[in-house]
Amino acid sequence: ARSNFFWSFVFLDITKRDAIFAVYAFARHTDDIVDDAPSRAEARERLAAWRADLAACYRGEPQSDITAALLPVARDYNLPQAYFDDLINGVEMDLTKTRYATFEELETYCYRVASVVGLICIEIFGYSDPRTKEYAISLGMALQLTNILRDVGEDADKDRIYLPQDELGRYGCDEEGILMARYDSAFQEMMAFQCERARSYYNKAAAVLSESDQKQMFPAETMGRIYYAILRKIEQRRYDVF
16 A cells, blocks of 8 residues: 555655655554554554644644644645544544444545545645545545455454445345355355445546546546556455455
């Protein structure tokens, strides 16, 4: 994922590239807080301190190297603090939720951890058509859903199931089957449905991206192509992600 990120943004001019990397450093550190903490309680404490650092950054008083680098970027590109708060809230969901009852719940998670990053990025890329915000939201959804589908087995090893519980039931899949890596016809049908939904978000993004903003969105389109290829690979393997 880190190499995908690098190749998507390497052709930006240096000012915008540095701005994107400052945002990426913030997002990466937010992830690492949860991944590296020795306990959930410790992770919550660290996220609370990180929120406080973000708030201090927006007051012009950053408390860390990462937020010090973010401060001029947030000012120069007029990035709303709410986007970064949403990102922290999304990552925090991984501390409290290991199951998602419905797609609506999952949609909230995907918006927070992926779509808001897209909304931040387009402010740095620059755009003229307001529908480009819809593009960023839909592409973010597509990328995160692709991540989820690729990592079903890896997440199951951590006792995490992001696939909506009601949809598993509709296809005759159960939680135990996923945790035990049961690759049967019911699982394949359910995954085909999930892949089609992810594709629908790639299509939604493509449908609203206006010609006037296509050039500026080149890095996002590059990322989209990389992840769409991952989705196709999942389908070509007949949804075997264990």
